[in-house]
Amino acid sequence: MFVGHYGPSFAIRAVRPEIPLWVLFVAAQLVDIAWVTLVLAGIEKVRIVAGITAANPLDLYYMPYTHSLVAALLWSIAAAVVCRLVFRWKGWGAAAWVGAAVLSHWVLDFLVHRPDLPLYGNTAKVGLGLWNYVGISLVLEVVVLLSGVWMYLAKTRGLTTVGRCGPMVFVVLMLAVQIATLVAPLPPSPATVAASGLGAYLAFAAVAGWIDRRRVPVGGVAGVS
Numbered sequence: 001m002f003v004g005h006y007g008p009s010f011a012i013r014a015v016r017p018e019i020p021l022w023v024l025f026v027a028a029q030l031v032d033i034a035w036v037t038l039v040l041a042g043i044e045k046v047r048i049v050a051g052i053t054a055a056n057p058l059d060l061y062y063m064p065y066t067h068s069l070v071a072a073l074l075w076s077i078a079a080a081v082v083c084r085l086v087f088r089w090k091g092w093g094a095a096a097w098v099g100a101a102v103l104s105h106w107v108l109d110f111l112v113h114r115p116d117l118p119l120y121g122n123t124a125k126v127g128l129g130l131w132n133y134v135g136i137s138l139v140l141e142v143v144v145l146l147s148g149v150w151m152y153l154a155k156t157r158g159l160t161t162v163g164r165c166g167p168m169v170f171v172v173l174m175l176a177v178q179i180a181t182l183v184a185p186l187p188p189s190p191a192t193v194a195a196s197g198l199g200a201y202l203a204f205a206a207v208a209g210w211i212d213r214r215r216v217p218v219g220g221v222a223g224v225s
């Protein structure tokens with residue numbers, strides 16, 4: 001799962017306007033941002049195996065600290081606590097939604113990954129394997145993303161041209177990047193996969209924040225600056 005992870009980001013932003021969209025973009029990919037970092041550090045392991053799934057060539061054989069269910073729960077709790085402290089939200093409602101965005105990553109990964117997601121440590125691995133069906137997994141990504149975007153567009157309105165047109169242009173861009181990953185040649189190394197993933201996650205979060213600052217809740221008052 002790649003751009004589909006942002007469906008929950010848009011959906012949660014629609015119901016909790018106090019959470020900046022960029023925070024929810026980082027939250028939805030936090031587990032992968034941690035994975036990229038640990039792969040580059042040589043702590044978690046991945047190798048390129050052509051054809052291991054139809055949609056991507058990653059043999060994710062060791063990722064207990066980011067993609068086990070227990071680890072994802074811990075990342076989720078940590079993100080909720082950090083955001084509660086940093087943003088000084090009243091109560092735990094918004095922080096809990098950030099935690100939910102972090103955990104949504106594992107749930108969506110569970111649908112597409114082959115059984116390489118450990119429940120704990122590096123054992124009891126699960127995954128429904130929809131990546132073995134390129135068409136189905138792509139439709140899933142698009143449906144999850146667009147469902148969230150639809151909620152976001154219904155609950156917010158643009159103040160400027162960027163605010164009004166930005167979301168749809170951005171979605172088209174994200175889908176283009178998604179399709180590019182499907183048709184791209186085999187990556188030369190795990191480090192290349194990790195570095196390009198990190199670049200995409202950070203760029204997407206930055207663009208999301210840039211557009212979102214130009215939209216306000218429907219019927220709401222002042223915008224989020």
Ligand SMILES: [Zn+2]
Pocket residue numbers: 031032067105109
């Ligand atoms: Zn992941």
